[in-house]
Amino acid sequence: MSTIAQTAPRAQARRRMRVDGWRWAGRIFLVFMLLYTALPMIWMLITSIKSGFAATQFPPQWWPDEPTLASYQKLLDPQNSVGQDFLRFFWNSLFVSTVTTILSVIVAVPAAYAFSRFSFPGRNFLFFAVLLRNMFPAVIFLVPLFILMRAIGLINTHGSLILTYLTFGLPLAIWLLKGFYDNIPVQLEQAARIDGATRFQAFVMIVMPLSTPGIIATAIYSFIGAWNEYIYAYTFLSKNEQLTLPVGIQRFFSENTTDFPGLMAASFMMSVPVVVLFLVLQRYFVRALTEGAVKH
């Protein structure tokens, strides 16, 4: 008895130490990941407030001797040709992403609802066909889509981008929303039906409001996807005034590669809208992604 009484606290202490060891390992690991994640972004910001001369020093100035917002002023000045281009790219991106977002919600909501609720023949096949779209890279579709878009006269228009973005945003949108609809009890609709609502009315008045978080998440996802898309925009658009930001920035800076502060400032400004959107609505976003994926 006495030996047990003596060893027990010691074993407990040892176990606590081991637990603490894991906890410390976790903390150190988190610090490492934070540095890995944040340092490149911090370096982008520091570079963006340097002058072109200060950026090309060796060893680098860890903090610029004379911080300046000149790069940002140049990009945002509508009088300047650089600013004109940048603002136009920004506007194009905003337009394409917004239209894509609205359309994909309109298309994805009924489809996700049907996949969640109805059991029509071919339902599983269609659902997986929609999901499989995610598997295939843009490149497979590029050549034929380029030809198709040229045939229907959409090349060099934002319409070609919106149509294409719709399809690559849809699978995930449908998948995410389906997760939400699966979690809404079907009895709610049945109650509405008993009260005399048609199936469509029940859908619009009961299910839609309940799935608002899912719709918000879907909308953010399509917006971010469209905002960041590069390869189709790079291929379909050639006129300077139609380019979206990712392509615009690339074209712009491949001509004057030495302007690293300008490039970093542009990268930063391109990231601001999506990061802000994401930070404000991240709760919905993370929840939707995980409800679709984990609980399915």
Next chain:
Amino acid sequence: MTIVTGKAEARRRVQPGRSGALRRIWQHRADYAYVLPAIAVMLIVIAYPIYYTVELSFFKTPPGLQLRDKTFIGLDNYTTILTSQVFWKVTWNTLIWTLGSTFISFVLGFATALALHRDFIGRGVLRAVLIIPWVISAVAASYIWKWIYHSDFGIIGAVLVGLGLADQPPNFIDNVSTVLPSLIVVNIWREFPFAMIMMMAGLQTVPDQLLRAAKVDGANAWQRFWHVTFPHLRNVSVVTMLLLAVANFNSFIIPWIMTGGGPSNASHIWITHIYELAFGRQRWGVASAYSVLLFLTLMTLGYFYVRALSGNERKEGSA
């Protein structure tokens, strides 16, 4: 998974014997209206391009998109590809790129999710910061890292020189042996947050009672992780890794912007190579044949993806 609203179920009960496929499709005609817009868009932008790619892969095509002048050459495009040295080089790169990025992103993301699982002050902020690389554009990420790796003014080179680890700043992305690992680091930077989100969600589904029971039985932290948490996350892990693998296999922006596939093809992966063949050298036929091969590879992956997904569904159905 078979939630059925009133009308359909009632209908099925009324006519149990008649189950001709056409009849069932007709009975559910209204249901298709909900899916129709999605399917229509998909057909235009997916089915047609796939058909066209397969067709083009059997033709020799003139440069420019004057595709009326194409000539049928059977499987020649495929033999050209499979006998070229570049193909094997690019395939090897693709393997390293896909497996390396997927595995490391997953492990880092999973470990981060575990470390973030316990509540502490600032956890929400930390999580948000860690996710940001995944949200920002890959184009921006490529430029940021290109600048970090810069051979004259890059910060990593400067740090290495400052610490006395190198005599002069190393050239990361113009060097045949370091270019691919350097790009993988960038890719992981963008991707581990995705694995982190997925695994965090997965962790929330691990029942607390099980962990506590294991603790009572004397399992240490590692044993609890290995015997309780990890088996519980098997499905989520499989789905996450497959999604990562597909995304990595299909990635284009990072190698394209940072190196364009160079130096001497050292960072070309399938996708960038196909793009260059098609839009750079205008060899549409060969590029299409490449796409078909890619397509077949992805179908194989896709088979496992669907199996993993329907595995989830079955499990949920029984629960």
